[in-house]
Amino acid sequence: MNWPATERHRLTPAPGGLALVQDLLNTAPADHSASADLPDLLADGALDRAQEWADAAVRGWAGETGRGDVRLVLTADDLPKLRCLRDQLRRALAADDGGGDAVRFTSAPVVVSLGGDGCLAVEPEGAGARWLASAVLAEGLLAQASGVWRRLKICRNGTCAVAFYDRSRNNSGVWHSVRGCGNAAHLRACRERRRAKA
Numbered sequence: 684m685n686w687p688a689t690e691r692h693r694l695t696p697a698p699g700g701l702a703l704v705q706d707l708l709n710t711a712p713a714d715h716s717a718s719a720d721l722p723d724l725l726a727d728g729a730l731d732r733a734q735e736w737a738d739a740a741v742r743g744w745a746g747e748t749g750r751g752d753v754r755l756v757l758t759a760d761d762l763p764k765l766r767c768l769r770d771q772l773r774r775a776l777a778a779d780d781g782g783g784d785a786v787r788f789t790s791a792p793v794v795v796s797l798g799g800d801g802c803l804a805v806e807p808e809g810a811g812a813r814w815l816a817s818a819v820l821a822e823g824l825l826a827q828a829s830g831v832w833r834r835l836k837i838c839r840n841g842t843c844a845v846a847f848y849d850r851s852r853n854n855s856g857v858w859h860s861v862r863g864c865g866n867a868a869h870l871r872a873c874r875e876r877r878r879a880k881a
């Protein structure tokens with residue numbers, strides 16, 4: 684399993700390295716019809732579970748982006764930092780929707796290299812949470828440059844809030860699952876309309 688956090692929602696991961704950003708977002712606890720009460724994969728006191736997630740996600744990222752083995756070691760101190768990064772990313776994606784204020788949430792160093800083949804590459808720097816922040820922000824930058832960043836979205840169902848990649852032609856999706864969260868919202872709206880009429 685390359686993207687354990689995203690795959691636990693039975694979602695197709697975002698293309699390329701952007702799936703790392705999506706997978707970090709999906710480590711958050713979630714509750715929706717398809718899979719109720721999924722735990723926070725970055726909760727304090729569960730370092731083994733967080734490390735297991737990081738091992739798989741970093742392996743997935745290395746595979747998707749054609750890199751060799753990358754080993755990321757998390758410590759207990761990394762967990763609150765990663766949850767903070769995750770919250771900031773979530774808010775940034777939500778702001779992208781409605782034109783929020785340009786607040787600088789976070790920053791991380793990266794190394795940009797020019798290879799003999801003429802290709803430029805962005806490499807994450809640091810260790811632990813710093814490395815992950817660097818990798819995630821670099822992938823976000825590349826996704827913005829290629830125009831796919833705006834397809835990474837947070838499900839509009841507040842209790843769900845799963846990160847999904849919108850593959851619709853006009854990028855109009857708002858639910859991680861039209862049949863699940865979308866249908867539940869539709870039924871709720873119908874019921875309210877009926878009540879208003881009565």
Ligand SMILES: [Zn+2]
Pocket residue numbers: 715838839840843844845858859860864
């Ligand atoms: Zn949802």
